[in-house]
Amino acid sequence: MSNVPTIRKFDWISIFPHLMVLSFLILVYYVIFPNQALLFGSFTYLLISRSIRYFIPKYHRLGIKAMNEEEYEYSILNFEKSYQFFSNRSWIDKYRYLTLLSSSKMSYREMALNNIAFSYGRLGEGKKAMEYYLKLKEEFPENGVVDYSIRMMNSAKNTEL
Known part of the structure; x- marks a missing residue:
């Protein structure tokens, strides 16, 4: 790891679209697996977000x-x-x-x-x-x-x- 400075400016308004996507995934899994909807929805959200940020940029x-x-x-x-x-x-x-x-x-x-x-x-x-x-x-x-x-x-x- 190097000493290169990193600047990360976070935009708090972006939390709302993230929560909407996460909520949608949990809702979809709730229909299929009501007891594990939170777990599966959260895992799917993490998988999708990491994959998108790995391949596109x-x-x-x-x-x-x-x-x-x-x-x-x-x-x-x-x-x-x-x-x-x-x-x-x-x-x-x-x-x-x-x-x-x-x-x-x-x-x-x-x-x-x-x-x-x-x-x-x-x-x-x-x-x-x-x-x-x-x-x-x-x-x-x-x-x-x-x-x-x-x-x-x-x-x-x-x-x-």
Whole structure:
């Protein structure tokens, strides 16, 4: 495991769609197995949510794994693929609370740009990192991480080591 910082912004409103899906599954199992409906419904929900998040955002998952192993070139490649995947299928990312059963406040496209910029920074490629941070700022102006990152990079340019 590496020392790569992780930011997880949770969107509490996403709990409602999750509870609706879970309730529906429990109701379906209640018709079939009334005594074990809660157990089977919960297990099915976990199985579905884990499977969806394993297969659909595959490149994102591979990018995170590569970052944790400090393989930043490979993480960049995977996050670029993730960004492209979710750009081509923006509805999956937009409705990720239902389509991926994800509670993340950040979209996968937003996370991809942030992680690409971070990976370039870890590789010492400040210009490429700044390019992606600026792209992130342009596409997601409400992102609080990007302002901090840009300020940090600008202050590092003005500091002699």
